[in-house]
Amino acid sequence: MMHTEPGVFGAISHPARRRMLDLLVDGDRPVNAIAENFEMSRPAVSQHLRVLLDAGLVTEQRHGRERRYRLVPERLEPVRDWIAHYERFWDDNFARLRRHLEKSTEQ
Amino acid sequence: MMHTEPGVFGAISHPARRRMLDLLVDGDRPVNAIAENFEMSRPAVSQHLRVLLDAGLVTEQRHGRERRYRLVPERLEPVRDWIAHYERFWDDNFARLRRHLEKSTEQ
DNA sequence: ATAATGCGTAAGGAGATGCTTACATGTCAA
């Protein structure tokens, strides 16, 4: 019944869509440039891009007959925010650094 | 066709499952204690827990007739790792601090 | 004008997901 709009977490649940976002980190790209990285048909790529678009994770720029897709990284914030409250469980460099910062700025 | 095992990203794509993980942050819980936080039937909760179990995000502890579920936060690492390489896009305290660290450790 | 390019949309199908109710199983309590 899926009455909860898929949203960002749904959008990033598919590995192909995560890879598409990863590609767009290096800059805007037209669909064909994206599609050549995948085995699936080009329409399938279009459909994945649509999911990303609906989630607000990318925008479309029309340039002549091309459509360039652009990453909207801020939209990943819900993911970062959610994962952030698990960070205390990883005792790695990041956690140590953050604690270090908290200390060094609390003065 | 989904030949790519759903994995962690699939497991956290459903809001109910994220909330279940969030509940388990405060400690192990038997199914009923989890289920009372949701409107869905108890079997539905069991099925969600199964997805989390298959993804390795929780483990089961049998205690008499109860089964307590326990969070395995390390399993969220793929999510943290993936999101981490978008962190340069958020110019918040963390990013500034990390850059600060990178500088201060490169000596 | 005609063809080629770039891309979306439509239609359809296989399989996954998410839910329900009914039932099975193991454990504790009287």
Place this chain on the structure above:
DNA sequence: TTGACATGTAAGCATCTCCTTACGCATTAT
């Protein structure tokens, strides 16, 4: 032992997902 409790499993159903091929529609090139 008999029943209540805690939970999983089975079956069934509606819907969603993800893919394909076929087609439509602009835009650019010849």
